[in-house]
Amino acid sequence: MKLKLALFTIILSAMTVLAGCEPLLVLDPKGPQAERLASDILLSMGIMLGIVIVVLVLLVMTLVKYRASKQADDYEPPHIEGNIWVEAVMIGIPILIVAYLSFVSVQSNYIVESAPKGYEDKEPLVVYASSSNWKWHFSYPEEGIETVNYLYIPTDRALEFKLYSHGPITSFWIPQLGGQKYAMNDHVTTLHLAADVAGDYMGRNANFSGAGFAENIFDVTAMSQEEFDEWVEEVKKTAEPITENKFEELLEPGHLGRMTFTGTHLEFNSPPEGHHNHGSTDDEDHEDHENHGEETDSHSSEETDHSHH
Numbered sequence: 001m002k003l004k005l006a007l008f009t010i011i012l013s014a015m016t017v018l019a020g021c022e023p024l025l026v027l028d029p030k031g032p033q034a035e036r037l038a039s040d041i042l043l044s045m046g047i048m049l050g051i052v053i054v055v056l057v058l059l060v061m062t063l064v065k066y067r068a069s070k071q072a073d074d075y076e077p078p079h080i081e082g083n084i085w086v087e088a089v090m091i092g093i094p095i096l097i098v099a100y101l102s103f104v105s106v107q108s109n110y111i112v113e114s115a116p117k118g119y120e121d122k123e124p125l126v127v128y129a130s131s132s133n134w135k136w137h138f139s140y141p142e143e144g145i146e147t148v149n150y151l152y153i154p155t156d157r158a159l160e161f162k163l164y165s166h167g168p169i170t171s172f173w174i175p176q177l178g179g180q181k182y183a184m185n186d187h188v189t190t191l192h193l194a195a196d197v198a199g200d201y202m203g204r205n206a207n208f209s210g211a212g213f214a215e216n217i218f219d220v221t222a223m224s225q226e227e228f229d230e231w232v233e234e235v236k237k238t239a240e241p242i243t244e245n246k247f248e249e250l251l252e253p254g255h256l257g258r259m260t261f262t263g264t265h266l267e268f269n270s271p272p273e274g275h276h277n278h279g280s281t282d283d284e285d286h287e288d289h290e291n292h293g294e295e296t297d298s299h300s301s302e303e304t305d306h307s308h309h
Contacts, residue, residue, distance in 0.1 A: 026175045027041065029176060030222070031177040031193060031197075033178035037108070037178065040105070040108050115158055116192060123157075124160040124192075125142075125157055126142060128141065132251045133254070137265065138218075145239065146242055146262075147259065148250060148259035150221070151220045152231055154227075155198050155222050156196065156224075159192070163191055167251075168185075170182070172206075177193045178191070178193045187273075188272055198223050203217065212254070236262055241263045
């Protein structure tokens, strides 16, 4: 009786906790890349659930069929050397499952590393996203503005993030828009995303990077292209320009609130020279974006060198 009461209490407690949980962000996609990843997660969960159910059913059948009370007192089980069919099933089914999931994973990897589906022919918004202890800097070279710890993006437009770090390795992640990708201080990586739905999303560093890691987050707001353009114009009229001294202050370890500047730190603090455009399907397109950013914001030879890598 006590065992049953304890089991009932555990089940009731688990149901109470789960009832108050919000939906998992990775299973609430708002962009094409995130939708693909969410479908893969659900596929994997479905296969695993199927395996668990089959194993539990077989376990119950075995316990019932071969329970001790059914057999005669002098019963001795037959000696069996092996069964080729049982062994084939036990080995073959896992191989088929792993092969299928591998095929799906490789296919999905190519999809999420390329320009978002439906946006291939559209000019992307290029944003340089760099991290420092423990904050995020977002540079819009074509728009000539920069933000700290918040990101405004237009909907229905491809997004091309250039990721790097001013300190330890971090991981740029907006769960409802796509998977995470590392930002390092020795080269630039490229992440393709898109937002289909306007709204506010959570972004964070998904890689432990020291004492301030837990609060190394940023806000993401997706809006229409018209609203985005209006915001850019407002920033240019009201925000203070970012200077080299100010940027050096921002790089000091610590947490900051939301900040906005005209200009970008790319003018005097170039990204790493090594460009690793993982997932890029057209290198010339990336060079065009970088050169375009150079024409808009470059005022130094360092930026010119960076733009032609």
